[in-house]
Amino acid sequence: MRNTDWIDRGEYPFEPHYFETPAGRIHYVDEGEGAPVVMVHGTPTWSFLYRRLIKDLSRDHRVIAVDNLGFGLSDKPEGWSYLPEEHANNLAALIGALSLKDLVLVVHDFGGPVGLSYALERPANVKGLVLFNTWMWSLKDDPAAARASKLLGGPFGKFLYTRLNFSPRVLLKAAAGDRSKITKEVHRHYLAPFRNRRERVAPWVFARELMASGDWYERLWSRRHRIKEKPTLILWGMKDRAFKEGDLGRWKSLFSNSRVVEFPEAGHFVQEE
DSSP states (O other), X not given: OOOOTTSOTTTOOOOOEEEEOSSOEEEEEEEOSSEEEEEEOOSSOOGGGGHHHHHHHTTTEEEEEEOOTTSTTSOOOTTOOOOHHHXXXXXXXXXXXXXXXXXXXXXXXXXXXXXXXXXXXXXXXXXXXXXXXXOOSOOTTOXXXXXHHHHHTSHHHHHHHHHHOHIIIIIHHXXXXXXXXXXXXXXXXXXXXXXXXXXXXXXXXXXXXXHHTHHHHHHHHTTGGGXXXXXXXXEEETTXXXXXXXXXXXXXXXXXXXXXXXXXXXXXXXXXX
């Protein structure tokens, strides 16, 4: 059993739950009763990112917040692909195993394509959507994303990610609009899940798959009509250096029933800011 003594239980007081997959155990939070809300994180985060929302929403909802394989308190199996499409398959299996009906999906970062894949496959079972800074289309025409993926998804990036824990150590704070909001106490909760080189593979794969999974993202985007009428809340950090105002505009143009809340001083990790 993994040692979790490093978790501040005042910040993250939730009982652990686990779902067995052929590759390893997925940890998830399951709090409260009522209409289900499913929260999906990106990189290099885990369900800790949603802790405040879990506490508030679980007063009158059943809130499920998953840790993707390779992240947080989930297993970090060697030899698994860690491809976004495979994470999406795991999420669909978990939702099915928990028999969740008429759910609201909350997604952020890589959680966008991972979670929205479920909405596209099973739109009748998704009541609404909440989007933090994220995307669901090929990034091949985004020069900044191409440069980042080429650099960080290659051998040099693998060294940075697996030897130096670069993603949570450096990129997480760099992506904040106000770095002081990522306090030392909060920051250690993002560093601690990645104890050694073997456990740091998943964030590196995501860096590589910004571009390498482009065909899959494009297939998702080609089916966007299946979710365009879903009631959608978009919560967007306007100082995000990765997903910018043009990406927000793309989401605005898609949904016919949406509300947008812009946070002018927040960066990529809106939930922390």
